[in-house]
Amino acid sequence: MDWTDLIDVAFDALGSDSNKSSALHSVQQAARPDELPVAATAGRHPDHFRKGALVLTTHRLVFLKDGKPPLPVPLEGVTDVTVTRSRLNGEILKVVALTGAHRFEEVDKAEFFAEQLRGTARTARDRHRAPAAPAADLLDQLERLAALHTAGALTDAEFALAKTRLLQG
Known part of the structure; x- marks a missing residue:
């Protein structure tokens, strides 16, 4: 295509x-x-x-x-x-x-x-x-997710699911 x-x-x-x-x-x-x-x-x-x-x-x-x-x-x-x-x-x-x-x-x-x-x-x-994601990068992504959750862009369930997937890699 x-x-x-x-x-x-x-x-x-x-x-x-x-x-x-x-x-x-x-x-x-x-x-x-x-x-x-x-x-x-x-x-x-x-x-x-x-x-x-x-x-x-x-x-x-x-x-x-x-x-x-x-x-x-x-x-x-x-x-x-x-x-x-x-x-x-x-x-x-x-x-x-x-x-x-x-x-x-x-x-x-x-x-x-x-x-x-x-x-x-x-x-x-x-x-x-990356082959091994640095801890700082993971922390940045978690902070972005938390900010989206706090701002109301993500529900509690969406935040929990996104966080779990991020932590599981």
Whole structure:
């Protein structure tokens, strides 16, 4: 799959062709040289009325919406990915990362996309993991998690799960 195919998949899921070239340009422009496309689907961010494209690469998850700046989530910081179902909001994809919790509603093929996201995030963490992480780095990550929890970005359960996963390596 190349970048054009990835954006085509996302916009086909949206049922729209609007600003496809703009979305492609914004993702490619911010891409690292070794970053490759993985998967795409459509979903709605709670702050937006209409759906946007969720694009998964080897390094990040990006939410693209017409006229809005891309919302990137670095994969090496992803600690949990869950899918729930609601009568009102359809399938809900929740991504907990060191940058905060992200929720996407009405996600097309959410369970399949979540599996791809989990696997790609695990690979990204392994790629960025140093042979022996210094204790100071672990302490910094724990402090960031605690700050997110204190700020209300993570619930008690999300904080406990993220902390456990971080400590288990």
